[in-house]
Amino acid sequence: MKINPPQRALQFLRWFCREDYLEEIEGDLTEIFEKQHEISPHQAKWKFSWSVIKYFRPEFMKSFKSYQPNAYGMYKSYFIIAWRSLLKSKAHTLIKISGLALGIASVFLMATYIQHELDYDRYYDHYENLYRITWENENPQTRTPHPMALAMVSDFPEVESAVSLSPLWGPGLTRRTFSVRNLEKDLRFDEKEILAVDTNFFDVFRFPVVRGDGKKALKNVNGMLISESTARKYFGSDDPIGKHLAVNADDALLEVMAVFKDVPPQSHFHFDILVSYVREKSLNPQSEYYTWADFGHFNYVRLKPGADPKALEGKLLPWVRKYINVSDEYFRKATANNFGFRVQPLTDIHLKSKLRWELEPNGNIEYVYIMSAAALLTLVIACINFMNLMTAKSVDRAKEIGIRKTLGALRRQLSFQFLGEAFLVTVIALAIAVLLIEAALPFYNSLTGHSFVFSYKGTLPILIALSCVVTLLAGVYPSFYLSAIQPHSVLKGKVLIGNKGYRLRSVLIVFQFVISMALISGTAIIFNQLNYIQHKDLGFDKEEVLVIPIKNRAINKRIQTLKTELLTIDGVVAVSASSNLPGSQYNQNSISLVETPEFEMDCSEAFVDYDLLKTMNIELGEGRFFLPENLTDTTAAFVINETAARQLNAASVVGKELNWYLDHNDNPIKGPVIGVMKDFHFQSIHHAVQPLIFILYPAYNHLVIKLDPNDFENKIAQIKAVYLKFDESYDFEFAFLDQQLDQQYKSEQRAGLAFGLFAFIAVTIACFGLFGIAMLSFKQRTKEISIRKVMGAPTFQLIILLLSDFTKLIFIAIVIAVPAAWWVMNNWLNNFTYNVGVHPGVFILSGFALILISWITLGYFTLRTSRINPTEVLRSE
Structure with missing residues (x-):
């Protein structure tokens, strides 16, 4: 059994010892080690290491300084050759730099958005100890x-x-x-x-x-x-x-x-x-x-460092019975259904909270995930481009590599050369990316609704770090691949692309277009869903509906007089008033039928006047709405929606007595259900339609005016003049209901547009790579095409031949991408209660679009190669 001396000590000896002494010293020390190992292995290792250290003296050491001038000259040579190589292949260089610059700029902009969203509520001192107390039951809410x-x-x-x-x-x-x-x-x-x-x-x-x-x-x-x-x-x-x-x-x-x-x-x-x-x-x-x-109310706590929020959460429901009269039955129900108070981290609120009564509209963690994926995929596409273009250029660099190896260049030196070349390209791309970022930032800010600022002090270190990552990701494989070319192959003229390199490039091209296909189809599905949101029938008219906030509650006492004067304006179709509007937050109390009080449920409520259904064109399904001639309507009468009627578990609720537990009072207000209106979306369509009750009572916050679709400016001026006669203490404000409702989906619209933009950029970068690969590939096939032309092959057949290899790869990419994109987008759509679903047609059209884009990309070189003069090509052979 062979016994080896300590490897680290041996490596150290080989590193510092002069070549003319190394063999003798290493042999002597190894022989001594083997003899001592038979007596004491541990002592033998220690003595071997100590002997190596004793030889670490100037007379036995290499002259390291003598290599420095040569090393400097070598690195200078590397830089000059790299620069000349870039200038020699201008089109090839432009494609590489453009792809990387677009990739770096896009990734930076997406990362800026992601970081902005993740930084919410992190400016407080020890923000990690801050929590909000929320209440979770059938309708979870923020208020306690x-x-x-x-x-x-x-x-x-x-x-x-x-x-x-x-x-x-x-x-x-x-x-x-x-x-x-x-x-x-x-x-x-x-x-x-x-x-x-x-x-x-x-x-x-x-x-x-x-x-x-x-x-x-x-x-x-x-x-x-x-x-x-x-x-x-x-x-x-x-x-x-x-x-x-x-x-x-x-x-x-x-x-x-x-x-x-x-x-x-x-x-x-x-x-x-x-x-x-x-x-x-x-x-x-x-x-x-x-x-x-x-x-x-909104309750926030600061926990002591090290406190366990989950442990605190588990104590809250039993503890609160000290202060709130919770029946044993409700406590058992709450425990069985996991109801109770929650301790919500402050930093989770903006992106992860979807509760009722949020103080402001929140973001969505799903869009952060989507943007993160888009950033990563864009970076991957840009790096793959670089790798493919570098390795595809191997034939043109073969002679240079062969000569360097013949003159004694080591593989690691060549690897370092090509890695340095990759870094040079990345640095140039970085400089261009900075210019692109500065130019694109105003547009990007308007797209996202933010005010991002480019700061050289804070941003350049991030971009430089990103460039180093890109250099490593994109440059390591090409540097090893190119440095592996053998000089004898060069001398014999046998340097070909090679099956291994060709296969890897094919895999990378497929991977690029898997990403491209997923991005195209994902963008199409996102825009379909956004279009569906904007145009879905909400169950009421939202167009040409003017909304005026009632800031002075004294107006409610004169609301009928105000409505009468407004109706005299030409073009005012109907006027109504309500405490709440679709898209706003509704207060909730409990309701139940008097005959079945055990079926108590939470119900959103709004105070309305006689004309709301007419003004907003909300359909009545059963019974009637409030009428001025029915005086009992002003005391206690209710109109509910279809969802509330269904959940009350009665065959027909019209005419039945209802309990309305105002402010959760134990003594409910009782009155008949006089009508059932058809369901309409009074909340965003992220949520299913909830129970809703209308009460005739002058606690209005909004004036609702239906206009005819002509000359809005003149009508609004007249409406303002009438309104200010009733209230001059506040500024007159108005909004159109459809515009207010669109604000609910602003984050989706902005995220969708941003995702679509970056998907387009990613596909463009992929096409840059395809263009560059095609340019080199078709150049290498000119002899083959010339022979085929001499043999009588028609141009059309040659075009099909040239396109077929790339088209096969794109078909493979489509087949791989469809299931993955289907799964991801279906999960995203599940965030919406109402969605368009994932339709196969989206993938069919996206696939055709991808093939068409690739054919357009390949078109120029395909036509040029198929039309070459075979005489000129074959004469040079």
């Missing part, structure tokens, strides 16, 4: 009782601090606008972003306060805090501390006691003004809104 926050601090040692907050528009989250005035400067603005918060708000959300004392301000019944931008808006360059603003919620003057930095854009909620719950409770001391009975 106001006293819960402070009770959790008292009862759970792992809770460091907690805060309750709510938008100032209050119960039901029907967004209201408040008029805020600087009486000294006679300035007035309408404000929506006003929050009521607990006094310990800054213990949880540690916002920088730039002026004043934030905690003190929240303890003052007449104190308020404003953002820096709000301070500039009302006070200019003056110091706002100690100044007063009038807020029309109760027309009281509030003192500005602190100024905080503006809330960053990457937050799941925003606010410009903070007021204290101390004030709100003093205005309504008996309101149930601030008790355990009302799930109407």
Whole structure:
């Protein structure tokens, strides 16, 4: 059995020892080692290593310095040859650089979007310890009782601090606008972003306060805090501390006691003004809104470092029975169905939360995944292009490689040369990519709705790192492949592409077009779904419907007079009023039939007037709607939708008495169901139609006006004039309902457009690669084509011959891509309750499109090669 000395010591000896001494020293040390190994293996290894170290002396060492000038000259030679090679094949170089530049620019832009989405709510101090408390039952929601926050601090040692907050528009989250005035400067603005918060708000959300004392301000019944931008808006360059603003919620003057930095854009909620719950409770001391009975607030907790949020979550439902009268039956039901309070990480809210009553529209983690996949696939396509083009060029570089090897160049030196060449191409591509990014950024910002800024200081290191990754991904294989060419093959003129290289290139081309096919079909399905969303029948008219927010609640007492005057305007078809609009958030309470109170269910609700169905063209399926002549309709009568009727488990509900548990009161309001309207989508079509109830009551937040489709500008001017006669205290605002509804799907539309753009770029890069491979491949087949022409082959047959190899590869790519794309897109569509499904026609058309694109790409060289003059080609042989 052969005994080997320690390998690391032996390698070290071979690295530093001079060639003329190495064989003798290594032989002597090995012989001594073998003898000592028989006595003590451990001691033999130690003595061998020590002997190697003793030989590490100048007289036995290689003269490393002598190689430095040669190494420098070699690297300089590599650079010059690489540069000349790039200039020699300008078309080939242009394709390589263009593909990489487009790839790097696209990946950077997509990565910018991805990072922006992932960075939401991460600017808070120790954000990883911040959580939101939510309630999960049949209809999971974000809101929980106001006293819960402070009770959790008292009862759970792992809770460091907690805060309750709510938008100032209050119960039901029907967004209201408040008029805020600087009486000294006679300035007035309408404000929506006003929050009521607990006094310990800054213990949880540690916002920088730039002026004043934030905690003190929240303890003052007449104190308020404003953002820096709000301070500039009302006070200019003056110091706002100690100044007063009038807020029309109760027309009281509030003192500005602190100024905080503006809330960053990457937050799941925003606010410009903070007021204290101390004030709100003093205005309504008996309101149930601030008790355990009302799930109407947003509660956040800061846990102590190391606390287990899941363990806390498991304690909440049993604990809350201390404060809320939960029956044993409901507790058993909640436990069996996994109902209860959830501890939701703050950083999960923007991308992963799909609950009712979100403070602002959230993003979607699915689009981050889609964009990440698109970025990765684009980078892969760009790298594959480079690999294919480098290896396909091997015939043209064979003589250079053969000569270098004959002169003694080692394979690793040649590998390093070609890796350096790859890096040179990548650096040039990087410079072009930077220019592309700067040029494309304004368009990209308008496409995504963000305000990304290109910063050389923060961005260049990322781009350089990306370039190094691209160099390694794209350059390693070509460098090893090219350096493996044997000099004797060059001398004999037998350097061919080789089956192995050809097969790998074919596999890479197939892989590129698998990605391209998946991107084309995926883009088509995304746009089909977006088109379906925009044009699906929602069950009501959304076109030519003007919506005016009712900012002054006093108008509700004169609503009929206002409607009458508006109807005198030529082109106003119908006028109505409602507390809620389709697409907005609806308050919920429970309902049940009086005869079957055990079938109690949550139901969205809206307060409406007599003309809402007519104005919005909502169909009535059974019974009747509210009528002015039926005085009982104003006391207690209900119209419900078909979904509510079905869930009440009755054959026919019209005429039956209904319990309406307003504010979850144990003493419900009773009244008959007078009508059942057909289901319409009052929420986004991400959700199935939920139960809905209409009540005739003047608690309106919106005026709804149906117009004829002509001369909107003139009609709106007349409507404004009439409206301002009833309310001059607020700015007149309006919107069209269809535009408001489109905002629900803005994130999908933007993500779809961005994905489509980058899919187009990825396919373009793939076509660049196909173009470059075809250019080299057809060039190498000119002799074959010439012989075929001499033998009488027609041009059409030659075109088919030249296209067939690439077309086969594309067909293989289509066959592989379809199942994968089908599975991925079907999973994405499942996020929508209503979707177009995955239709085979999409893949058929996408396949034809891919083949057509590839044929167009190959067309120029196919025609040129098929028309060559065989005499000129064969004469040169």
